[in-house]
Amino acid sequence: MNTIAPIKTFEYDRPVGGVCSTSEAWARVPSPVEALEKEALKDHIRRLLKEKEAVLVAHYYVDADLQDLAEETGGCVSDSLEMARFGRDHPAKTLVVAGVRFMGETAKILSPEKTILMPDLDATCSLDLGCPADEFAAFCDQHPDRTVVVYANTSAAVKARADWMVTSSIGLDIVEYLHKQGKKILWAPDRHLGSYIQKKTGADMLMWQGSCLVHDEFKGIELDLLRAQYPDAKVLVHPESPSNVVEQADAVGSTTQLIDAARTMDATTFIVATDNGILHKMRAAAPGKHFIDAPTAGNSATCKSCAHCPWMAMNGLQNLADVLEKGDKEIHVDPEIGRQAKQAIDRMLDFAAAKKAKALPTGSLEQESKLFNGIGPA
Numbered sequence: 001m002n003t004i005a006p007i008k009t010f011e012y013d014r015p016v017g018g019v020c021s022t023s024e025a026w027a028r029v030p031s032p033v034e035a036l037e038k039e040a041l042k043d044h045i046r047r048l049l050k051e052k053e054a055v056l057v058a059h060y061y062v063d064a065d066l067q068d069l070a071e072e073t074g075g076c077v078s079d080s081l082e083m084a085r086f087g088r089d090h091p092a093k094t095l096v097v098a099g100v101r102f103m104g105e106t107a108k109i110l111s112p113e114k115t116i117l118m119p120d121l122d123a124t125c126s127l128d129l130g131c132p133a134d135e136f137a138a139f140c141d142q143h144p145d146r147t148v149v150v151y152a153n154t155s156a157a158v159k160a161r162a163d164w165m166v167t168s169s170i171g172l173d174i175v176e177y178l179h180k181q182g183k184k185i186l187w188a189p190d191r192h193l194g195s196y197i198q199k200k201t202g203a204d205m206l207m208w209q210g211s212c213l214v215h216d217e218f219k220g221i222e223l224d225l226l227r228a229q230y231p232d233a234k235v236l237v238h239p240e241s242p243s244n245v246v247e248q249a250d251a252v253g254s255t256t257q258l259i260d261a262a263r264t265m266d267a268t269t270f271i272v273a274t275d276n277g278i279l280h281k282m283r284a285a286a287p288g289k290h291f292i293d294a295p296t297a298g299n300s301a302t303c304k305s306c307a308h309c310p311w312m313a314m315n316g317l318q319n320l321a322d323v324l325e326k327g328d329k330e331i332h333v334d335p336e337i338g339r340q341a342k343q344a345i346d347r348m349l350d351f352a353a354a355k356k357a358k359a360l361p362t363g364s365l366e367q368e369s370k371l372f373n374g375i376g377p378a
Helices: 035-051 064-072 080-089 101-110 133-141 156-160 171-180 191-201 220-229 255-264 276-285 317-326 335-356 365-372
Strands: 008-011 024-027 054-059 076-078 094-098 115-117 147-151 164-166 185-188 205-207 234-237 269-273 290-293
Touching: 035 054, 035 064, 035 317, 054 064, 054 080, 064 076, 064 276, 064 317, 076 080, 080 094, 080 101, 094 101, 094 317, 101 115, 101 156, 101 335, 133 156, 133 185, 147 171, 156 335, 164 171, 164 335, 171 185, 171 191, 171 335, 185 191, 191 205, 220 269, 234 255, 255 269, 255 276, 269 276, 276 290
Parallel strands: 054 076, 054 094, 094 115, 147 164, 147 185, 185 205, 234 269, 269 290
Antiparallel strands: 008 024
């Protein structure tokens, strides 16, 4: 069976300043599967998951069939951190991650004793590729006075160099907290998300100049024209998008937050500026509502991604079945790098737990520093 199509190349612009050394991205997209074959493959995967005592976790951006399979078989569909946390807390000894490589690494960091498999180990992320660990470490060394905060979309080695890891759902809160402490921040890698947080908090932030191949392609001019066609539509935007897109949003947030907004906002039509893989979950969460891709095309556009991550598209039914059969695409993280990266992740998890419990410290900065700036729990 021919499971892999010819290599497709996806080029993207190198950020100004020369910090990002990656100028080209590539992905192998699985060949389409016929309807009857698809159903047989799904049944085969269900059996394999049960036989291997494995659980499937999938990101909102992967193919709808994989999302449905994850939920049908007792796994989950979520954002990258919740995927890893679900896998950590699940009794299964094998976790299959349908997403991109940094998600598999995060799962391994939080569950070092488990076997972490992925349908394709080459599925990666332009933010990860654009922030090589050695170059990033040198950049940090040039600015030792700054607290290093990195986005989840980075390698384990980059997380190991950081003081904090954040996700798009809590990055704003953590940077605001650090800013109130008087901390100067070194932020990596997404410049759009960093700029959004900087504007909201007023924090002193030195930016690594990375970007997401998908979100960087959304166009403010064309979005304004599309809104004129749908004057009653609400605009949902992920903060990895350019500022002229974010400024037009009715709701800005992480993948999970945007799904919640689609479900709860008083509107029937939405324009969505994030990877269009999310529309499957939005339609399920808000039946009867209409969702439109934000524009990546138009007079000012190059449309290199057309609102769908080429690496997320590398996850398919056939390579999912293959990895369950063979177990040969396993994620490994150097134990020492994993231990160091876990400290940055744990600081965020501790902060999120305290925020949820409304127990964020209100005492002196010294007391706050002791709670969140030390090494996180083992």
